[in-house]
Amino acid sequence: MSARDVIDAAVADIRPPDEAARDGARGVQSRLTKPAGALGRLEDLHVWAAGLRRDPRPTVDRPAIVVAAADHGVAVERVSAYPQDVTPQMVANMLAGGAAVCVLADHAGAEVHVVDAGVLVDVVHPRLRRVKVRAGTSSITNGTAMSRDDAETLVASGIDVARELCDGGVDVIGLGDMGIGNTTPAAAITSVVAGLPASATVGRGTGVDHVAFQRKLAAVERAIEVNRPDRSDGIDVVGKVGGCEIAFLAGVAVGAASRSVPVVLDGYPTTAAALVADAIAPASRGYMLASHVSAEPGHHFALDHLGLEPLLDLRMRLGEGTGAALAISLLRAALRLPREMATFDSAGVSRSTGETIAEA
Amino acid sequence: MSARDVIDAAVADIRPPDEAARDGARGVQSRLTKPAGALGRLEDLHVWAAGLRRDPRPTVDRPAIVVAAADHGVAVERVSAYPQDVTPQMVANMLAGGAAVCVLADHAGAEVHVVDAGVLVDVVHPRLRRVKVRAGTSSITNGTAMSRDDAETLVASGIDVARELCDGGVDVIGLGDMGIGNTTPAAAITSVVAGLPASATVGRGTGVDHVAFQRKLAAVERAIEVNRPDRSDGIDVVGKVGGCEIAFLAGVAVGAASRSVPVVLDGYPTTAAALVADAIAPASRGYMLASHVSAEPGHHFALDHLGLEPLLDLRMRLGEGTGAALAISLLRAALRLPREMATFDSAGVSRSTGETIAEA
Numbered sequence: 001m002s003a004r005d006v007i008d009a010a011v012a013d014i015r016p017p018d019e020a021a022r023d024g025a026r027g028v029q030s031r032l033t034k035p036a037g038a039l040g041r042l043e044d045l046h047v048w049a050a051g052l053r054r055d056p057r058p059t060v061d062r063p064a065i066v067v068a069a070a071d072h073g074v075a076v077e078r079v080s081a082y083p084q085d086v087t088p089q090m091v092a093n094m095l096a097g098g099a100a101v102c103v104l105a106d107h108a109g110a111e112v113h114v115v116d117a118g119v120l121v122d123v124v125h126p127r128l129r130r131v132k133v134r135a136g137t138s139s140i141t142n143g144t145a146m147s148r149d150d151a152e153t154l155v156a157s158g159i160d161v162a163r164e165l166c167d168g169g170v171d172v173i174g175l176g177d178m179g180i181g182n183t184t185p186a187a188a189i190t191s192v193v194a195g196l197p198a199s200a201t202v203g204r205g206t207g208v209d210h211v212a213f214q215r216k217l218a219a220v221e222r223a224i225e226v227n228r229p230d231r232s233d234g235i236d237v238v239g240k241v242g243g244c245e246i247a248f249l250a251g252v253a254v255g256a257a258s259r260s261v262p263v264v265l266d267g268y269p270t271t272a273a274a275l276v277a278d279a280i281a282p283a284s285r286g287y288m289l290a291s292h293v294s295a296e297p298g299h300h301f302a303l304d305h306l307g308l309e310p311l312l313d314l315r316m317r318l319g320e321g322t323g324a325a326l327a328i329s330l331l332r333a334a335l336r337l338p339r340e341m342a343t344f345d346s347a348g349v350s351r352s353t354g355e356t357i358a359e360a
Numbered sequence: 361m362s363a364r365d366v367i368d369a370a371v372a373d374i375r376p377p378d379e380a381a382r383d384g385a386r387g388v389q390s391r392l393t394k395p396a397g398a399l400g401r402l403e404d405l406h407v408w409a410a411g412l413r414r415d416p417r418p419t420v421d422r423p424a425i426v427v428a429a430a431d432h433g434v435a436v437e438r439v440s441a442y443p444q445d446v447t448p449q450m451v452a453n454m455l456a457g458g459a460a461v462c463v464l465a466d467h468a469g470a471e472v473h474v475v476d477a478g479v480l481v482d483v484v485h486p487r488l489r490r491v492k493v494r495a496g497t498s499s500i501t502n503g504t505a506m507s508r509d510d511a512e513t514l515v516a517s518g519i520d521v522a523r524e525l526c527d528g529g530v531d532v533i534g535l536g537d538m539g540i541g542n543t544t545p546a547a548a549i550t551s552v553v554a555g556l557p558a559s560a561t562v563g564r565g566t567g568v569d570h571v572a573f574q575r576k577l578a579a580v581e582r583a584i585e586v587n588r589p590d591r592s593d594g595i596d597v598v599g600k601v602g603g604c605e606i607a608f609l610a611g612v613a614v615g616a617a618s619r620s621v622p623v624v625l626d627g628y629p630t631t632a633a634a635l636v637a638d639a640i641a642p643a644s645r646g647y648m649l650a651s652h653v654s655a656e657p658g659h660h661f662a663l664d665h666l667g668l669e670p671l672l673d674l675r676m677r678l679g680e681g682t683g684a685a686l687a688i689s690l691l692r693a694a695l696r697l698p699r700e701m702a703t704f705d706s707a708g709v710s711r712s713t714g715e716t717i718a719e720a
Contacts, residue, residue, distance in 0.1 A: 033453055034460055035441065035567050039682070040655060040675030081395065081712045089709040093393055098702025100394055107693040207395050207712065295400060312672070315400030322399070329689060333467040342458025349449040352441045352567065 003156035017051030024056025067176035070118030070244035071136030075181035104325035118244025151239030158251020166259035176321020201298035234279030249273035291327030363516035377411030384416025427536035430478030430604035431496030435541035464685035478604025511599030518611020536681020561658035594639030609633035651687030
């Protein structure tokens with residue numbers, strides 16, 4: 001199958017949520033020993049997951065976080081506070097278990113899968129998956145990040161990896177990213193897809209100063225002007241002003257959705273991947289959960305465009321899937337409640353006297 | 361020792377945060393493989409806990425949630441959507457493991473301790489602690505909730521229970537409440553302490569309709585007018601317009617702080633207890649963590665008065681310690697990071713090139 005065929009097949013496989021399972025979940029919630037709605041967004045998470053998993057009381061038994069790493073040609077414009085050699089160093093750190101995402105994934109009981117989607121230097125490690133078709137992008141300020149073929153191949157690789165994980169039992173996938181300079185393509189994608197000026201989508205990333213911020217702003221403006229991506233064509237957008245890990249993660253989102261597996265977004269670059277996935281497969285949007293809103297100012301515009309309300313706001317701006325890990329832990333808690341709580345009948349607890357009060 | 365002596369001794373034992381441990385925690389954070397500040401509030405939690413635990417890398421090994429239950433005389437004014445027999449029914453449900461707090465506490469690895477601080481009916485169970493000095497409060501709309509002696513005894517009992525738990529190894533205590541009608545005294549306490557009209561502090565609790573809401577509003581206004589509590593005297597406030605579980609939980613907060621153990625608040629009634637604890641022992645405030653802001657509108661005023669910013673906003677309004685359980689899980693995650701993440705040096709990761717960029 002060609003990359004295009006893989007993508008088309010996955011898009012066609014995405015089902016709408018199962019309304020019967022959602023109704024069943026609402027029924028379960030109404031019988032649990034608590035006032036109706038008192039568990040707030042934990043109840044919403046349950047109903048949402050029930051529809052996607054087609055089960056009124058779904059579980060999350062085997063969560064995974066897929067962290068994709070790549071380098072960015074635009075980094076030569078010094079848009080980041082870190083040198084590019086940090087990308088492979090952090091890949092190695094993740095494989096050794098020393099990165100923040102490793103700790104938070106373990107806290108959530110989630111596996112971490114690290115993928116080289118386009119790192120400049122080859123990291124050698126038995127657990128590193130390599131899907132790269134090029135060693136990083138070209139600078140988006142004077143041409144496309146990559147060819148259309150490369151973009152399709154990376155999206156198809158993401159679909160393949162997601163499907164392999166889901167077919168092996170993974171039942172929720174968190175997205176994580178590592179790539180020095182990647183809030184610049186994230187801002188460019190958000191500007192293109194949401195139709196916003198760079199001044200709304202560019203932030204300080206890992207912590208650049210005012211001068212570097214101005215360079216980053218100019219880089220995003222130039223990238224869009226030079227490349228003129230077609231916002232209705234996700235492959236065009238990510239190929240022209242995106243990044244290799246962003247293209248791959250867009251594929252992971254589409255692939256997970258095609259297997260009825262929820263996708264937990266992390267920060268700005270993974271949400272840019274979600275914007276691309278949504279452009280490729282609008283039905284994938286329903287499978288997405290926004291874990292948190294990052295301190296990067298453009299992130300909330302990207303989430304708004306997807307109609308997603310973040311679960312957490314902890315002023316995090318690390319990426320790697322760290323926010324996704326925290327949200328997966330919350331999701332697991334939310335899904336335990338309908339399976340483990342007593343019902344009014346089983347516990348002999350009286351129901352609301354709402355009717356009587358309404359008459360008073 | 362008299363109850364007053366127990367309270368005075370605990371208040372005197374509360375130490376200010378250890379600045380050296382806080383500085384040590386900041387130093388640890390600066391060496392971890394992530395941009396400075398990129399873990400947002402997780403870093404703040406670490407520094408906060410370090411100061412209280414007097415350890416630059418503190419752990420939470422044995423969290424506990426203390427759920428105090430009691431009945432409220434004001435319930436005869438039909439301020440709740442539930443009948444009063446739900447209080448003992450839910451106490452039994454908690455002891456059987458079927459309540460929401462049991463599931464979420466287990467998710468957080470926390471013990472649940474259920475305390476009868478003043479339930480009308482006696483629940484018999486080997487794991488139920490009984491500290492009650494009276495079977496619920498008198499209605500606050502035509503006199504005091506309880507005598508000053510009763511209030512002091514309940515606060516002292518809370519101190520005793522907290523100290524016993526801390527001396528046994530518990531290293532963080534979450535507060536939980538169960539008491540049909542208890543958002544009414546919570547609103548009265550918040551109005552008195554924060555100097556706000558009842559219209560700002562009264563909400564719909566477990567879900568009452570408009571007519572019941574008006575009754576609740578009138579009850580709070582009458583309670584304050586009839587009793588005229590002295591806002592600078594926590595015992596006076598909780599004895600006149602409070603509740604037995606609120607007095608007890610105020611004592612738990614003071615007792616935990618006196619043992620350098622952090623206290624995690626839950627919803628409106630536990631935050632009312634925190635207001636009382638703060639009035640009794642202003643130094644206890646530094647030991648408090650606001651887990652979440654509940655859907656009950658007065659809750660954020662109570663948190664504002666304490667200068668606390670909630671970690672979560674999940675539109676929960678259940679109580680029981682459910683929000684505290686979720687925050688304890690986050691706190692544990694936050695405290696694992698400085699112990700388990702690699703440092704720039706250990707992982708061979710390059711530091712920020714911020715200086716160079718600043719010159720560009």
